[in-house]
Amino acid sequence: MDDLQLTLKTTFGYNEFRPLQREIIESTLAGRDVFALLPTGGGKSLCFQLPALLQPGLTVVVSPLIALMKDQVDQLQAVGVAATFLNSTLTADESRSRLRGLHRGEWRLLYVAPERLMLDNWQENLKNWNVTAIAIDEAHCVSEWGHDFRPEYRQISKLRELLPGIPLMALTATATERVRADIIKHLKLRDPGIYVASFNRPNLTYRVLSKDQPQKQIIDFVRKREDESGIIYCASRAGAERIAEALAGRGFSARAYHAGLDVVERSRNQEAFLRDNTKIICATIAFGMGINKPNVRWVIHHDLPKNIEGYYQETGRAGRDGLPGDCLLLFSGGDAAKQTHFIDEITNEHEKSVARAQLRQMMHYAESSGCRRSELLEYFAETFPLDNCGACDNCNEPRETYDGTIVAQKFLSCIYRIRQAGQHGVGMNHIIEVLTGADTEKISRWNHQRLTTYGIGKELARPAWAAVGRELMRLGYVAQADSEFPVLEVTEEGRRVLVARERITLTKPLALPKAKRVARREGDIECDEILFARLREVRKRLADERGVPAYIVFGDTTLREMARAYPTRLAELEGITGVGEKKRAEFGDTFTRAIDDFLKSNPRMKFD
Ligand code: ADP
Ligand code: ZN
Numbered sequence: 333m334d335d336l337q338l339t340l341k342t343t344f345g346y347n348e349f350r351p352l353q354r355e356i357i358e359s360t361l362a363g364r365d366v367f368a369l370l371p372t373g374g375g376k377s378l379c380f381q382l383p384a385l386l387q388p389g390l391t392v393v394v395s396p397l398i399a400l401m402k403d404q405v406d407q408l409q410a411v412g413v414a415a416t417f418l419n420s421t422l423t424a425d426e427s428r429s430r431l432r433g434l435h436r437g438e439w440r441l442l443y444v445a446p447e448r449l450m451l452d453n454w455q456e457n458l459k460n461w462n463v464t465a466i467a468i469d470e471a472h473c474v475s476e477w478g479h480d481f482r483p484e485y486r487q488i489s490k491l492r493e494l495l496p497g498i499p500l501m502a503l504t505a506t507a508t509e510r511v512r513a514d515i516i517k518h519l520k521l522r523d524p525g526i527y528v529a530s531f532n533r534p535n536l537t538y539r540v541l542s543k544d545q546p547q548k549q550i551i552d553f554v555r556k557r558e559d560e561s562g563i564i565y566c567a568s569r570a571g572a573e574r575i576a577e578a579l580a581g582r583g584f585s586a587r588a589y590h591a592g593l594d595v596v597e598r599s600r601n602q603e604a605f606l607r608d609n610t611k612i613i614c615a616t617i618a619f620g621m622g623i624n625k626p627n628v629r630w631v632i633h634h635d636l637p638k639n640i641e642g643y644y645q646e647t648g649r650a651g652r653d654g655l656p657g658d659c660l661l662l663f664s665g666g667d668a669a670k671q672t673h674f675i676d677e678i679t680n681e682h683e684k685s686v687a688r689a690q691l692r693q694m695m696h697y698a699e700s701s702g703c704r705r706s707e708l709l710e711y712f713a714e715t716f717p718l719d720n721c722g723a724c725d726n727c728n729e730p731r732e733t734y735d736g737t738i739v740a741q742k743f744l745s746c747i748y749r750i751r752q753a754g755q756h757g758v759g760m761n762h763i764i765e766v767l768t769g770a771d772t773e774k775i776s777r778w779n780h781q782r783l784t785t786y787g788i789g790k791e792l793a794r795p796a797w798a799a800v801g802r803e804l805m806r807l808g809y810v811a812q813a814d815s816e817f818p819v820l821e822v823t824e825e826g827r828r829v830l831v832a833r834e835r836i837t838l839t840k841p842l843a844l845p846k847a848k849r850v851a852r853r854e855g856d857i858e859c860d861e862i863l864f865a866r867l868r869e870v871r872k873r874l875a876d877e878r879g880v881p882a883y884i885v886f887g888d889t890t891l892r893e894m895a896r897a898y899p900t901r902l903a904e905l906e907g908i909t910g911v912g913e914k915k916r917a918e919f920g921d922t923f924t925r926a927i928d929d930f931l932k933s934n935p936r937m938k939f940d
Pocket of ligand 2: 703
């Protein structure tokens with residue numbers, strides 16, 4: 333075992349590094365600048381926390397999220413690391429005492445907000461504190477092209493002049509090519525080691541259901557997961573409130589979280605969720621930044637997200653501890669139409685076309701019959717190597733297809749005829765109106781009731797035609813102009829299959845959910861579920877006594893491993909993930925005793 337492995341084990345209680353952690357740590361210890369792009373839950377914090385323990389001096393961690401600082405510092409203190417933070421939530425006395433500690437070199441890690449670094453007396457301080465490394469968390473905040481630009485981040489590069497020769501580490505979970513380049517440029521990284529992990533989250537499963545009585549769908553879903561924490565994302569505040577009430581009214585432990593609540597209630601609800609006092613949070617996207625609760629087991633999207641990036645980040649909040657998480661999206665064409673309507677109101681042409689393209693990608697994701705995982709990864713320019721991921725609805729239960737030759741021909745020739753008949757292109761709605769033989773003002777104005785394709789599609793309802801149209805776009809037979817009017821055209825390829833009367837296979841629309849019990853999830857650590865529940869209570873009591881969230885004591889992985897190995901003596905805690913020396917000394921007795929007690933009245937289960 334080398335030093336890195338040893339510290340990982342004795343302090344953090346982990347047996348192995350996650351992908352790229354070791355490389356990043358070695359690089360920074362060698363004095364090199366680092367750019368690290370790891371997905372949520374990838375274990376970014378460890379990349380600067382562990383080296384901070386292996387070298388003398390202070391590691392400064394710049395983070396934009398005041399709410400997260402306390403959390404991270406609590407977690408570090410729980411494993412015996414001298415870490416502290418300075419921000420506006422502290423009293424003057426408390427700040428002074430921490431500053432004294434910094435002058436005396438008592439801390440190994442200091443968390444600060446970026447705006448603080450630039451105060452005059454701080455610059456003097458930093459020079460005196462024997463800083464050996466600087467980590468910039470959420471580094472995408474430096475870029476205007478990121479989703480969370482913070483002007484203060486632009487100041488950080490001044491640290492370079494102030495502390496020449498000190499290695500900088502920039503970390504983020506979200507960065508397109510453009511944002512990546514921005515980070516390197518604006519933070520003035522020097523020949524950085526660049527580490528980009530896969531964005532695949534192997535422990536998450538993905539599923540899309542056709543939205544139909546969503547409240548009932550949600551209740552069916554959470555009923556099978558009574559003990560688990562989850563987040564339900566809604567597009568509107570009212571929606572979040574409504575779902576929270578519906579769930580609470582049925583005895584579920586659920587609360588709302590959105591920007592319309594006052595600060596006190598909002599932080600109370602967030603706190604309750606972090607501490608497992610409430611299991612379910614019904615939230616708008618305001619909830620999330622700054623949530624690093626590791627044991628979120630599922631995420632439901634009640635409404636269609638605006639873009640894939642957002643969807644990826646929001647679902648990414650499930651399963652940060654590496655245990656399974658389930659992601660469910662409720663999709664309806666109606667929701668998409670509503671969004672299209674909002675987008676039409678946008679006055680800035682550039683924004684409008686970006687929003688349109690993003691919505692199109694999102695709908696493509698929802699309606700595609702391809703692997704959800706590869707679709708998501710494709711968005712991040714990553715290719716998923718397998719044909720079947722084994723953990724999404726489309727891979728596990730391939731969608732039914734049908735011979736769609738006739739409907740496709742009707743749709744394509746309708747576009748074609750309208751074009752032939754004259755003047756200008758038309759959008760999806762009008763095509764469908766012609767197909768279904770509607771009597772609209774536009775149809776009579778343009779004489780479209782005379783077209784040979786008028787009324788030839790009465791066998792399908794409008795939403796079904798819209799689904800056909802979208803699939804033909806996905807297949808590349810129809811293109812939508814990216815102009816002010818989203819006009820449809822038959823593509824070269826579309827014309828070819830139409831002329832050749834080629835067979836076209838279409839996918840049946842998303843089926844309504846089958847009432848089916850989900851089996852215990854794959855990847856979950858099999859354990860004595862009754863003991864696991866008992867240990868959760870012990871954990872909760874310890875956490876409440878200390879006024880911290882449960883996961884600061886131990887994560888679910890740790891408890892599951894205990895509920896499998898039944899350690900009744902301290903020595904038997906060896907090898908259990910997440911039990912380092914400090915936590916073994918502090919909590920070991922309580923847990924081993926609880927297990928010993930449990931075994932007096934319960935049989936020991938066998939696992940292979
Ligand atoms: P990120 O900031 O990249 O989203 P975190 O740093 O919050 O991820 O880590 C996510 C979770 O994984 C935390 O609970 C952390 O303690 C845990 N973790 C980090 N590294 C390891 C490891 N090598 N082995 C096991 N768990 C780890
Ligand atoms: Zn798949």
